[in-house]
Amino acid sequence: xxxxxTGIVVWHFAGSNPKGFRPxxxxxxxxxxxxxxxxxxxxxxxxxxxSDRPLKVAVLGSTGAVGQELLQxxxxxxxxxxxLRLLASPRTAGQTQSWNGSELIVQxxxxxxxxxxxxxxxxxxxxxxRRWREVINSSGALLIDNSSAFRMDPDVxxxxxxxxxxxxxxxxxxxxxxxxxxxxxVMALAPLAxxxxxxxxxVSTYQSASGAGARAMRELEELTMQVLQxxxxxxxxxxxxxxxxxxxxxxxxxxxxxxxxxxxxxxxTKKIMxxxxxxxxxxxxxxxxxxxxxxSVNIEFVEPFPLHEARSILSQSxxxxxxxxxxxxxFPMPNDVAGKDLVAVGRIRQDISNPNALELWLCGDQIRxxxxxxxxxxxxxxxxxx
Numbered sequence: 001x002x003x004x005x006t007g008i009v010v011w012h013f014a015g016s017n018p019k020g021f022r023p024x025x026x027x028x029x030x031x032x033x034x035x036x037x038x039x040x041x042x043x044x045x046x047x048x049x050x051s052d053r054p055l056k057v058a059v060l061g062s063t064g065a066v067g068q069e070l071l072q073x074x075x076x077x078x079x080x081x082x083x084l085r086l087l088a089s090p091r092t093a094g095q096t097q098s099w100n101g102s103e104l105i106v107q108x109x110x111x112x113x114x115x116x117x118x119x120x121x122x123x124x125x126x127x128x129x130r131r132w133r134e135v136i137n138s139s140g141a142l143l144i145d146n147s148s149a150f151r152m153d154p155d156v157x158x159x160x161x162x163x164x165x166x167x168x169x170x171x172x173x174x175x176x177x178x179x180x181x182x183x184x185x186v187m188a189l190a191p192l193a194x195x196x197x198x199x200x201x202x203v204s205t206y207q208s209a210s211g212a213g214a215r216a217m218r219e220l221e222e223l224t225m226q227v228l229q230x231x232x233x234x235x236x237x238x239x240x241x242x243x244x245x246x247x248x249x250x251x252x253x254x255x256x257x258x259x260x261x262x263x264x265x266x267x268x269t270k271k272i273m274x275x276x277x278x279x280x281x282x283x284x285x286x287x288x289x290x291x292x293x294x295x296s297v298n299i300e301f302v303e304p305f306p307l308h309e310a311r312s313i314l315s316q317s318x319x320x321x322x323x324x325x326x327x328x329x330x331f332p333m334p335n336d337v338a339g340k341d342l343v344a345v346g347r348i349r350q351d352i353s354n355p356n357a358l359e360l361w362l363c364g365d366q367i368r369x370x371x372x373x374x375x376x377x378x379x380x381x382x383x384x385x386x
Contacts, residue, residue: 049118049142049383054082058117058141060132061124062086062106063095065214066146069372070121075100077376080383087113088124114139119382121375122146137173142382144375146177151268158271161377162319163190168381175378180370181205181261181284181293182268187343187369188297188362190273191317196305199356200279202298203265207249208289208334209242210366216242217290224288242288249284259284292334293366300357310358311348319369320345332363340365341373 049055057074061067067088074081086097086106093108107113109128114120114136122129126149133150136143150156157167158176163186168175178186185203192198209220216237223233223243233241239250251260258266262282270278279300287294299305315322321342323332332344343364351357364370 054080055118055383056083056085056116057081058085058087058114058120060087060109060120060122060128061146062097063088063092064123065210065217065367066123066371068097068214069367070123070375071097071099073368073372073376077380079376079379085113085117089128111135114141117141119144119379121379123371123375133174142171143174144177144378145174146371146375148179148264149176150174151176151178151264152271158268159378159381160186160190160272160374161381162187162317164272164274165381168378175382177371177375177378178268178272179261179264180211180364180366181207181282181295182265182272183370183374184293184295184343184362184364184366185265185297186269186272187317187319187364188314188345188360189269189299191313191320192299192301192305192310192358193273193275195309195313196301196303198275198278198299199302200300201269201281203280203282204296205249205261205265205282205284206287206289206294206296207261207284208287208291208293208366209238210291211286211293211370212238212250220288220290238286242286244288246285246287249286251284258282289334291338291365291367292363293370294332294334294361294363297360297362298351298357299360300351300354302356304355305358307348307350307358314345314348314360319343322346324348331361334363337363337365339368341368343369 059067059070084099086104087109088106090108093106095106096103097106118141120136120141120143122143123146126147129145129147129149133143151158155172156174156176157171158178159167160178160183209216219237220242223241226233227243233243235241240247249259249261253259254263261284265282266280269280270276314320319342321344323344324346331346337344343362345360345362347361349359351359
């Protein structure tokens, strides 16, 4: 997208108007300045899905934290499901999961699991996605993958619908869901980048146990109780106890001394925003929060960005909830967003060390917008107009 215009970009998802997307007229009424609209209609997208019937959907990794959230969102958002197939490893196969008033049996994934399936929502890890990709695509299904397996593949779109929803048009059977911290970051960066080009971003993350899955969440609760009982906590899921503690992100350290999680943010942000020359550095930290990530973000633009404009743009951006009360020192917290769809942004301020830079703080639910919700929104983009 060009960067020379002024005003605000509004994304409108036309067609079936899935639950959660505001009608276009309602969005327009929120603005009091010139607007440039990017009208992303379903009929303009090369749809993978039939428009005349509900879909046959498989959730690969249905018993994990993100998989469970996918089931909940499919029901909450009235996604057009004709048949839902729950797939997982042998370890959890045979379990039952509730969905839309029914009890469904989790099946062990195999060569025949994807027959007659239209859509596969995968959140079972990169190795599992790589193993089953060819089988999924040869069956005619679209794979929306939540792992890191295909994110940097130049032939695979990496999509955050509010930021680069039009990228889905180039898919070849696979669409990648970005890393959770990346999704939350670009939700705040993109509206501002549409006003002024960004030169550099410095981000520090404060990542909850939910980022490591349901087992890590349970472990945090258990180890916290152990500490309160005067016991010495011993972690089995994470490398160190998170109870009353924090540590730098536990993903593998790379040759440049950044961890894998930090480099995911760097590479994925550049791809999603189509800014290959963007300067970006990240420091990722695990913190003793059960659910929802936080990020401290410093954004340097090519010239000074009026503070009131930045606040106005973000307050009117779809998917963003502005929480700012300077008088009472009240800004976004993980508790504000846990279990919710919006990314909370606040404490937007001028960087006193750089006239071209702004600072902000954000929080977002890693399991919802940081993973499951974003995947469902991608799938909603792919539903053809009726």
